[in-house]
Amino acid sequence: MASLSIESLRKSYGSVEIIKGVDLTITDGEFVVFVGPSGCGKSTLLRMIAGLEEITSGELKIGGTVVNDLAPKERGIAMVFQSYALYPHKTVYDNMAFGLQIAKVDKAEIDAKVRDAARILKMEHLLDRRPNQLSGGQRQRVAIGRAIVRNPQVFLFDEPLSNLDAALRVTMRAELAKLHRDLGATMIYVTHDQVEAMTLADTIVVFEGGVIRQAGSPLELYHQPRNTFVAGFIGSPKMNLLPVTVVAATADSVTVAAPWMTAHLTVPVEPGRLAPGSAATLGIRPEHMAAGSETGLITGQVTLVERLGHQTIVEVAAGEGAGVTALIDGTRMTAVGSTLPLTFSGDDVHLFDADGVAAVRLKVPEIARARRERPAA
Amino acid sequence: MITRSERLVILTLALVVVLTVLAPLALMVATSLKGDENRILLDIGSLAAFWVNPLEAEWTNYAQVLASQTQPFLRFLFNSVFVVGWIVVVGIFVNSAAAFALSRLRFRGRNLVLAVVVALIIIPMEALAIPLLLMVNRVGWLDTYQAQIVPFIAHPFSIFLFYQFFAKLPKDIDEAAYVEGATPAQVYWKIALPLSGPVIATVAILQSLEYWNAYLWPLMVTRGPEVRPVSLALAQFFGTPPPTWGDLMAFSVMMSLPILVLYLAFQRWFIQSVVASAVK
Numbered sequence: 336m337a338s339l340s341i342e343s344l345r346k347s348y349g350s351v352e353i354i355k356g357v358d359l360t361i362t363d364g365e366f367v368v369f370v371g372p373s374g375c376g377k378s379t380l381l382r383m384i385a386g387l388e389e390i391t392s393g394e395l396k397i398g399g400t401v402v403n404d405l406a407p408k409e410r411g412i413a414m415v416f417q418s419y420a421l422y423p424h425k426t427v428y429d430n431m432a433f434g435l436q437i438a439k440v441d442k443a444e445i446d447a448k449v450r451d452a453a454r455i456l457k458m459e460h461l462l463d464r465r466p467n468q469l470s471g472g473q474r475q476r477v478a479i480g481r482a483i484v485r486n487p488q489v490f491l492f493d494e495p496l497s498n499l500d501a502a503l504r505v506t507m508r509a510e511l512a513k514l515h516r517d518l519g520a521t522m523i524y525v526t527h528d529q530v531e532a533m534t535l536a537d538t539i540v541v542f543e544g545g546v547i548r549q550a551g552s553p554l555e556l557y558h559q560p561r562n563t564f565v566a567g568f569i570g571s572p573k574m575n576l577l578p579v580t581v582v583a584a585t586a587d588s589v590t591v592a593a594p595w596m597t598a599h600l601t602v603p604v605e606p607g608r609l610a611p612g613s614a615a616t617l618g619i620r621p622e623h624m625a626a627g628s629e630t631g632l633i634t635g636q637v638t639l640v641e642r643l644g645h646q647t648i649v650e651v652a653a654g655e656g657a658g659v660t661a662l663i664d665g666t667r668m669t670a671v672g673s674t675l676p677l678t679f680s681g682d683d684v685h686l687f688d689a690d691g692v693a694a695v696r697l698k699v700p701e702i703a704r705a706r707r708e709r710p711a712a
Numbered sequence: 713m714i715t716r717s718e719r720l721v722i723l724t725l726a727l728v729v730v731l732t733v734l735a736p737l738a739l740m741v742a743t744s745l746k747g748d749e750n751r752i753l754l755d756i757g758s759l760a761a762f763w764v765n766p767l768e769a770e771w772t773n774y775a776q777v778l779a780s781q782t783q784p785f786l787r788f789l790f791n792s793v794f795v796v797g798w799i800v801v802v803g804i805f806v807n808s809a810a811a812f813a814l815s816r817l818r819f820r821g822r823n824l825v826l827a828v829v830v831a832l833i834i835i836p837m838e839a840l841a842i843p844l845l846l847m848v849n850r851v852g853w854l855d856t857y858q859a860q861i862v863p864f865i866a867h868p869f870s871i872f873l874f875y876q877f878f879a880k881l882p883k884d885i886d887e888a889a890y891v892e893g894a895t896p897a898q899v900y901w902k903i904a905l906p907l908s909g910p911v912i913a914t915v916a917i918l919q920s921l922e923y924w925n926a927y928l929w930p931l932m933v934t935r936g937p938e939v940r941p942v943s944l945a946l947a948q949f950f951g952t953p954p955p956t957w958g959d960l961m962a963f964s965v966m967m968s969l970p971i972l973v974l975y976l977a978f979q980r981w982f983i984q985s986v987v988a989s990a991v992k
Binding site for chain 1: 892902907
């Protein structure tokens with residue numbers, strides 16, 4: 336297993352720059368998830384780590400060795416592709432053994448490793464089948480098995496579960512988490528699925544336009560997003576980002592007002608660049624809102640109701656064109672067209688300056704600072 | 713929905729096509745099995761020409777062709793099998809390797825090479841024959857097997873067929889192999905080529921057919937029966953007096969058989985490949 340460090344990494348295709356200077360350190364045994372919208376460069380960066388894309392500039396180290404100019408096979412990595420990329424004409428056994436056969440590993444050793452990986456992935460009975468005789472989940476398992484047998488320093492996953500149906504995705508997600516616990520290997524995982532990112536990652540790296548917008552533990556990103564992009568990207572339904580004006584600022588709080596709010600709101604943050612009179616953005620997560628009884632900080636007409644059972648997603652028109660999404664108690668009686676008052680606490684909200692940079696929150700739940708416990712090696 | 717009458721029309725048309733295609737073959741086989749030359753001449757002009765009573769079928773024509781000292785059929789047959797065999801077997805490797813490089817590897821001038829290969833498909837053999845003959849003559853290859861084999865191993869249309877097939881193979885498969893430590897040559901040999909069964913079958917059939925029936929080039933570069941292919945021998949056989957239709961047809965049947973067997977052996981893959989290239 337190995338650590339991985341990326342310094343000022345850049346990638347251009349002609350004059351188009353895809354990766355615009357990425358710095359990142361991944362510690363030994365860490366599970367890192369790259370997320371971001373389509374075209375943000377997360378897959379390109381993964382392929383650069385794999386050695387499938389040339390590095391335009393910068394430095395990439397795996398286990399302390401600069402690997403910029405090394406071929407994929409010399410980097411000690413294994414990759415699992417979104418399309419599984421199994422060899423259609425080979426049996427499951429031969430698919431898993433291929434890399435070792437190429438490396439001219441002793442036959443008995445290959446056999447032992449393949450059978451061991453098959454046992455870990457519970458597919459001993461599939462070894463003689465060909466990929467077209469397997470289900471999607473089984474194929475993905477073979478692809479993972481192919482990575483395991485090579486005992487790589489770093490596992491790379493490129494959206495491995497996105498071709499699977501929802502139920503299978505949940506199962507495979509759990510299996511991947513278990514695999515990471517069992518192997519204790521360094522893993523880098525690209526996805527656009529937030530749930531996968533939140534549940535699997537030790538560290539989530541959020542990309543936008545070829546740069547890292549924030550890297551941190553899942554709950555750190557959830558509770559302390561550094562900018563409006565991360566705030567809007569992490570969390571489902573999305574955080575409400577609404578315009579406000581700063582009316583007062585002290586050392587440990589900022590008070591804001593807005594036409595769509597019925598009262599001023601005091602938010603416990605370091606004011607930073609937020610001076611009275613300046614424009615700011617207030618971030619409120621839908622789950623931090625509650626339906627009030629008679630009066631609320633926001634009162635508006637309900638424009639959308641989506642009942643999930645235990646909770647209900649409602650959209651409320653607040654002021655001029657501003658729609659607010661709230662996740663309220665599923666037993667609350669509400670209907671489109673009715674008026675709904677919404678309340679929320681200043682302790683739960685986020686404040687961003689005019690450039691979209693978050694003010695440091697002073698009241699953060701303890702769990703946001705906790706790191707995921709690692710199994711003893 | 714196809715109505716009953718429409719179906720009938722389609723079936724009739726299909727039957728007409730089948731009969732048109734099969735008629736010459738039936739004539740060839742039936743005539744070859746008629747030992748009496750007069751009978752053949754009598755039947756020609758009537759439907760009896762396409763049929764022979766199995767009880768009256770004779771193999772004398774075949775025996776005569778095989779026994780001919782001046783026109784050693786088996787020697788010609790061997791020459792054809794030898795020449796076509798080499799062209800096809802070596803050609804499969806050479807053409808698929810070229811196509812693999814063109815579709816999978818990045819190098820300067822790749823598109824230009826591909827454009828030249830595609831352009832070469834339309835140049836007919838007749839246009840190349842004279843310059844090629846001068847070259848073959850210069851290296852002293854007249855009246856040899858290699859003169860009939862070497863110029864035809866690289867086959868632009870086969871390269872194009874392989875290229876189309878490889879271009880459709882998912883790139884992830886190559887990349888997975890590269891990550892596992894394979895070299896481009898290993899990806900070609902262990903991944904791409906084993907997956908190309910349908911194209912190999914198609915290329916084998918098309919190339920075999922083309923060179924089995926080759927006439928002009930062998931005529932230009934060969935003289936004696938030692939290296940002459942069976943296609944040329946048929947023409948020669950026809951020109952040698954006295955020509956008898958029975959012998960001639962027996963010769964034709966024996967000449968057609970190998971290619972027919974090859975086609976039947978590969979037809980499942982051939983059709984699969986042709987259909988695949990038609991719909992995708």
